Amino acid sequence: MTPRVAHLVAAFFASLTAASGAAAQGAAPLAPLAPSRTYMALVASESVDRVAVIEFGPQGAKVVRQHDVGVMLADPDGPHGLAVAPDGAHYYVSTAHGTPYGVLWKFDARTNAYAGQVMLGNFPATAQVTPDGRLVVVVNFNLHGDMVASDVSVVRTDSLQEIARITTCAMPHGSRVNSRGTRHYSVCMMDEQLVEIDLDGLQVSRHFLLTKGMERGMEGAPPARGAADAAHAGHDMSGHGLAQPAAGSTTCSPTWAQPSADDRTVWVACNGTSDLVEIDVASWTMRRRVPAGNGVYNLAATRDGTKLVATNKRGQSVGIIDAKTGATLATLPTQRRVVHGVVITPDDRYAFVTVEGVGSEPGTVEIIDLAALKTVARVEVGQQAGGIDLLPLR
Template identity: 60%
Template structure:
C-alpha cells in the first residue's frame, strides 16, 4: 500500500466511523466551521455532527482568477451574522472581505496593507482588527489595521513591529495583542486610544516589558528570512522566539505567546507585564486557542505534525495528538468547549484537512478534506 493510499484509507475511516477512534460517544450537536484554503482561493463550510464530518458548502473568493487572493484569516462576528476573511496576496495589497455568515453573498471589501493575515472582530462587532504581516517585504515595521464593519472602512493603521501575526483581543475588547516574528515582540494596543500601550521582548535571556510603542527601525536591509513561514528549525544554541501567535486568557490576566522558533509558549502576566514562565511545547508551535472557561490551551505544532492540549493553570501538557497530514496551522474551539477544530495545510498537491479533536477524550474523532493550504478557521455556530 502506498503512503497516499494509506492516508486516504485513514481519512475515510476517520470521517465514516469517528466512534472507532474514541471511547467517547459521538456529538449530540451539529457544529459548523468555516476554513480558508489559501492556495485555491476557496472557503469551505465544514459540518460536524452525529453523522461525522463533511463539507457542506464551498465559496470562491477574489476578483480575478489570474490574480490569486490567498485567503488567510477567518473570523465570524460575535452575533454570527457575518464572516470576515483577510486575503494576503493580490496586487498590490490585500483586502478584508465581509460575507453573509452562510457564505451565500459578498457584503463588501476594503483594501488594507501588505499581506493582511490574522484578524478578530471586537466583542461588540463594530470593528475588525487585522495585522498586516508583510510577508514579502524587507525587515521594516508593519501595522495593525482597524476597520469599521459598518460601513466597511479602514479607520486607523497603527504602526507596530516587523511581521505581526496572531491578532487577538481581550474578552472586554479594550486591549489587542499581536506578536512580531522578526522582532521577538509581543505588542499590546489600547483600543480606546488606538495606540501601542506596551510591548514585551520574548528573546530567551532578554525577556522584559516596556511601556509605549516599539522604537522605530531603520528601513532597508536584506530581504526578510521568513523561514518557510514557521517551518524553519531553530539554529543550535539560538535564543530567538520568532513568535507567531498571542492568545489572551478569558479573564484577561494572562497572554500566552507561541514561540515558533524555540518551540515554547511564553506566559506573560498582564498586570505586572512580566514573564510568568516558559512552557515546553511541540516542534514549531504555531497557533493557540483557549477554552471559554480558561481550563485548556490548545496549540498547533506546525513542524511537529501534531496538536497539543495543555492544562492552562499548570502549564502541563495533557496530550499530544498526531495529525494525518503535515504543516499544522489553525485552531478553533467550539462554544461548548467540547471540540477543537484544526486546519492542516498539507504539502504539495495534497488537499488541506480539517481535523476534529475531542477535548474530553483528547484524541481525533473526525477529519475531512478541504482546499489546499487550509489555514484560517473559525466556528460559525452549533445546533441546537
C-alpha cells in the same frame, strides 16, 4: 461456580478496581462520543481561493458548501484570515496577495453572499471581530521587501471603513482581542515582540521583549528595527515557521498571542524555541515559560481557562496543555504536514485544527475531542487550509 464464571467475576472486579484507581488519579480521559449537537466551521484555503463550510454533528463531519473568494484569475488572491461576527450574521476574510495591497471581504454567513470589501495593507493575515461586533482587527503581515515595521488595520464592520492603521513591528501575526474588547495583542515574527494596542485610543500602549533570557515588558511602541537586525537574529525569514532553528538558539520567533479567558494573562507561542511564554497583564512581567511541541505556531484557549490547544507546525502534531500546571496532556499527530490554525467550540468540547498539506495534497480539518483527548474526525478541504472560525451554536 464454574471456572468460566469465576474468570468473568474476577475480570469484572478487576475492571472496577482499575476504573476507581484511574478516577482517583484523575488521569483517565473520557471515551469519545459522537456529538449530540451540530457545529459549523468556516475554513479558508489559501492556494485555491476558497472558503468551505464544514458541518460536524451526530452523523460525522462533512463539507456542506463552499464558494470562491477573490478576483484574480491568473494568480491566487490567497484567503488567509477568517473571522466570524459574534452574532453569526457575517464573516470576514482577508486576502493576502493583492496588487499592491490585500483586501478584507465581508460575506453573509447564511448565504455566503458578498457584502462588501475594503483595501488594507500588504498581506493582511490574521483577523478577529471584537466581542461587541463593531470592529474587525487585521494584521498586515507584509512579506514583501525589507523587514521593516508593518501595521495593524482597524475596520468598522458596518461601513467597512478603515478607521486606523497602527504601526507596530516587522511581520505582525497571531492577532487576538481580549474578552472585553479593550486590548488587542499581536506578535512580531521578526522583531521578538508582543505588542498591546489600546482599542479605545487606537494606539500601541505597551510591548514585551520575548527573546529567551531577555524577557522584559516596556511601555509604548517597540523601537524600529532594520532588515539587517532581523536577518541576523536567527529568524525564519520566510515567515512560515517551518525552518528548524540552530541548536541553542534563544530566538523566540513569536507566531501567536492568546489572551486567557479571564484577561489576566497573555500566552505567546515561541516558534523558534518551541515553548510558550505566559505574561501577566497587570504587572507586564513574565510568569513562566512552558515547553511545547516542535515549532509551536497557533494557540486557542478554552473558555473555562483549563486548557490550551497548540498547533505544532514542524512537529506535525497538536498539543493539549493544562493551563494551570503547564503539563502536556496529549500530543496528537496529524494526518498531513504543516499544521496551521485552531479554534475551540463555545462549549469547550472540541478543537477544530487546519492542516495545510504539502504540494498537491488537499488541506485537512482535524477535529479533536478535548474530553477524550483524541482526534475523532477529519475532513478534506482545499489546498493550504489556514484561517478558521466557528459559527455560534444554535
